[in-house]
Amino acid sequence: MSSWSLWSFSWRMLCRDARGGELRLLAAALVVAVAALTAVGFFTDRVRQALERESHQLLGADLLLVADHPWPAALAEEARAGGLQVVETRTFPSMVSRSAGGGLQAQLAEIKAVGAGYPLRGSLRVASALNVPDQPADGIPQAGTIWIDERLAAALNARVGDLAAVGQASLRVAAVLTLEPDRGINFFSVAPRLLMNLDDMPATALLQVGSRVGYRLLLAGDPQRIKRFQRHLEPRLTRGERIEDPQNGRPEIRSALDRAQKFLGLSALLTVVMAAVAVALAARRYGQRHLDPCAVMRCLGATQATLLRLYLGQFAALGALAAAVGCALGYLAHFALHAWLAQLLATPLPPPGLLPVVQGVAVGMLLLFGFAVPPLLQLKKVPTLRVLRGELGSPRPGLLGGYLLGFLALAGLMFWVAGELTLGAYVVLGFSVALIVFALVARLAVRLAAAARGGRSAAASAGGIGWRYGLASLERRATASVVQIVALSLAFMALLLLTVTRGELFEAWQRAVPADAPNRFVVNIQAEQVTPVRRALAAQGLLPELAPMVRGRLTRVNGVEVNAASYSDDRAQRLIEREFNLSMRADLPAGNSLSAGRWFSAADLANKGDQAAASVEEGLARTLGLSVGDRLEFVVAGEAVEIWVVGLRKVDWDTMQVNFFVLTPPLVLEGYPASWITSFYLPPAKAGVVNGLVRDFPNLTVIDVAAILRQLQSVIEQVAQAVQFIFLFTLAAGFIVLYAALASAAQERRYELAVMRALGARREQLRRALLAEFAAIGALSGLIAALGASAVGQFLARQVFHFDVHLNLWLPLLGVFGGAALVTAAGWFAASRLLQTAAIEALRGGSA
Structure with missing residues (x-):
């Protein structure tokens, strides 16, 4: 042929x-x-x-130098001498306020101060007002003016020409910012954006001790010169400094989208x-x-x-x-x-x-x-x-x-x-284990179901031969029954995970945060402001604790210098590159409990020299490989501070209280530059407290955690909807599996029913037999699926979301009855015509 x-x-x-x-x-x-x-x-x-x-364009440059401290001026001059364009930017969170109608409106914003020439790649776009067409910007904001994005304009009810307070400076809104090339992704930029001229920074007086500022140098030029400068600079990078290029730039974008x-x-x-x-x-x-x-x-x-x-x-x-x-x-x-x-x-x-x-x-x-x-x-x-x-x-x-x-x-x-290899191996191994476990459980369940049909007891006889024959069919076609049950179990487990278990995870997450948990954090409180801020809060009936923060960088563990190369874990590398917020107190904070070692003794509280004590959060200790007895060296304000780990703490982060990774007795960090932080629950009726606090202390940053959580929940919900949309295909595939599993043994059932009818069985008896078999298959599949969904849900809750989920005792019942009903209905729809086939035709066709 x-x-x-x-x-x-x-x-x-x-x-x-x-x-x-x-x-x-x-x-x-x-x-x-x-x-x-x-x-x-x-x-x-x-x-x-x-x-x-x-x-x-996502970098705003060909090369981006990022640090948590100012870059040396000599570095910028070196880049310019190499024929490169250089622009400096600084990014930090702060409160922005505007007087309106005799009151004060305040909003946390992410402020970016930029130098002339920004951006080096891409372009800014601005509009003359909200909801009007935008156009390419001509340069950057002039000195004394700012550009605000749509969200900040709406939050402050500000229009072009209005004055806004940024720290101690009063700046005029000159345009509505609609596009920044290097803004990147909204997923982490939960605060609205304000763009200002770098020359206006001193007038704001916002950069104080403890301020978290991102210092960036944007470079652009000939590709060969860029590569040459990058190779020259990489060996000279110090702690807290990194280079981003188009291949590794905007890691938060890539990591979030990759996730x-x-x-x-x-x-x-x-x-x-x-x-x-x-x-x-x-x-x-x-x-x-x-x-x-x-x-x-x-x-x-x-x-x-x-x-x-x-x-x-x-x-x-x-x-x-x-x-x-x-x-x-x-x-x-x-x-x-x-x-x-x-x-x-x-x-x-x-x-x-x-x-x-x-x-x-x-x-x-x-x-x-x-x-x-x-x-x-x-x-x-x-x-x-x-x-x-x-x-x-x-x-x-x-x-x-x-x-x-x-x-x-x-x-x-x-x-x-x-x-990726690791994730793929986990998926393949998990799927293989699930198949084996489901098959073993299904085989055991089939054997037990067959044994449960009984013998000559009165109860067994009262049920007639229909249901006993149906249960016996499971054992007679054991291999086919196991295949059907395993296939249906996988489909039902996907359905339960998509609906019931997913809802329980969200409910447990909501229960994990107390209703009166602090929803406002106030940071950047300076030493001379501690008493006035405490007095101002007390006047509003708020008595929160103010905790000192001292910035320090971990440099040695047990005398050995540590850096990012010392760790293979990504989180450990990020932690070791950043400055830690150290704090000091005499008593164990609320929401903290000892998990190893001890708390500070009277001798620890009186010691500020050698053998100074420290308590470390257990999660940080696990990530960095620390344990009780380790000697840590931090560099604080240019000086080395050596402390000894005397205990590990378990912190309940869900309380939303101010907590720290590392705590020391008060005398250990006394005298070092510090800022203060506090958190408290602010009822909606007292929302004006924030505006008054910002008016009296412009340098303070008040973080509305509730608003941030709402915005993050909104973005997460978008991702969840997208994932749920793809799960619709999974459910469609599950229904196809349901039909395929039931149809796989249809011909065998057709032949067996014909033999039974030829031997004198009535249609009603055969109908009961089919219904009993389908109900048993559905119930067993639903039970296995429910147990599997419970196990997976517990694993996700504990290992991924880090909270406890109560076992849903109704889930197995839902799986059993739901599976039995669904399989019985689908199976009866697929097999009802089998009873309509003449026995002689089925016998002639055989069982194949």
Whole structure:
């Protein structure tokens, strides 16, 4: 047979078999899997292109030098001498206020002070008022003026021309800022933005002891000169300094988007797992139904190679069609992700490329042939004698070993979607363990269910033979029953995690924060302001504790110098690069409890020299590898301060009280430059207290934690909606698994029902048997799924969200009854016509 004839015959077979349920299930499973992956793929490809296209604009320069302290003036001169453009910026949070109608309106803002020439790459855009068209900006704000973004303008009810207080300076609003090239992502910029001239900074008097300021040098120039300067500077970087370029720049953007994309990718991966189960079930059933046609073709002279090519061609055409439909649906679906998540980027997204299409087609073909090859290999080996003896060539238990190819393909797909080796290994291992555990539990449950049908007891006899026969069918088709239960358990677990368990996690998170937890933090309180601030708060009925903060940098542990290179953990590297907020007190703070060692003794409180004591938060100790007895050296105001760890503390961060990683007795840090911080709960009725405090002390920064949490919750909800949208594909795949699992044994049930009817069984008895079998399968699947969802929910709560979730005792009951009802309804819909088939027709058709 020529290649064209073979292909033509394969196409005609596909058109004929399209009327069969197996190919429809295969196609539906592939379409859902490809659509889920390509929807995520199209969106992430657009984000990748945007970041690559706008990489320099996202930095505002070709090279960005970032530090938590001022850069030496000589460095900027060195860059200019090398032919590079240099611009300095400073970024810090502070309160901005405006007098209006006899009152004062105040708002926490993120202030950026910029020098002439900013930005070096990209451009600023401003508008003359809110909700009017913007235009490219001409330079930067003039001295004595500021540009505020839309959120700050709305919060202060400010218009162009109004005066706003920034620290001790009164500056005029000159424009509404609509676009900053290096603003990047709104995910972490929870405070509105104010842009001012760097020359106005001294007049504000905002930079005091303890102020957190980001110092940046923006560089631009010839690429070769940029690379030469970067190579020259990298070995000279000190603690708290780093270089960002277009490849590693804006790490908060990339990490946040990478995290969101991983969530979306893993959601799509769950869809692929469900689709793989459905494809395996449908392909196995397809192979069983085509044993007889293959035997006939063998009798007519078809060789094994011809049969294999016929069916491979048919499946190739099916895979291509399903992948094309899936890619089209994925392209349409990705606009939903774009609507939710594109606003996290301050840059337009370009059209997607063809890479997601290639990936979608590859995934579809990988799934199809990974799980369809074992049945196809069996089809080509069917003996010609099967036309006379129907039992020949029937599926063998050893065929399950052939699905190892499909599992290896699926494992490779998991690594691909996960995007990294460690995460991929966890996913593959977790999926493998889940399959094994679910299969063992399902096999045990089937055995127990069969034993529970009873013998000759009165209760057993009273139920009739229907339900006993249904339970016996589980054990008689043990392998098929286990496959069905495992497949349905995976689908139901995804459903429960998406609905019930997810809701419980959010409720537990909300319960973890007390209703009267502090919702205002006041920072940057100077030493001479402690008493006046305390007096002003007391006049409003607020008696919060003011805690001192001393900035120090950890330089040595047990006499060994430490830096970022000393640690492999990312969080440890970030911690060691920053300055710590140290504090001092004599008593153990509320919300703190000792987890190791001891608290300060009377001797510790009287000692400020050698062997000075310190208490360290246990999470920090775990991250940096510290323990009781370790000797730490901090550099505070240029001086080395050596302390000894006498105890570790467990801190309840959910109380929202002021807490510190490192505490010392008061005498240890006495005399070093310090600022003070406090937190308190401010009822909505006393919101004006903040405005009065800022009016009297302009340098204070009041952080409205409630507003920040609301804004963060809003962004997280956007990501959650996007993830939930992808989970809709998972649910669709779960329903396909449900149908495929029930249809996989339909022919066997059809033959068995015909035999029972031939032996005199009544329709009502057979109906009860079917309902009992479906209910048992659904109940067992629901129970396993509920237990699995509970375990996963507890793991997420403890290891990811770090709070306790009460075990939902109703979840197993919901799984049992919900699973039984759903499977019974779906199974009865799929199998009701079996009872309508004449017994003689079913017997002639056999059990294949």
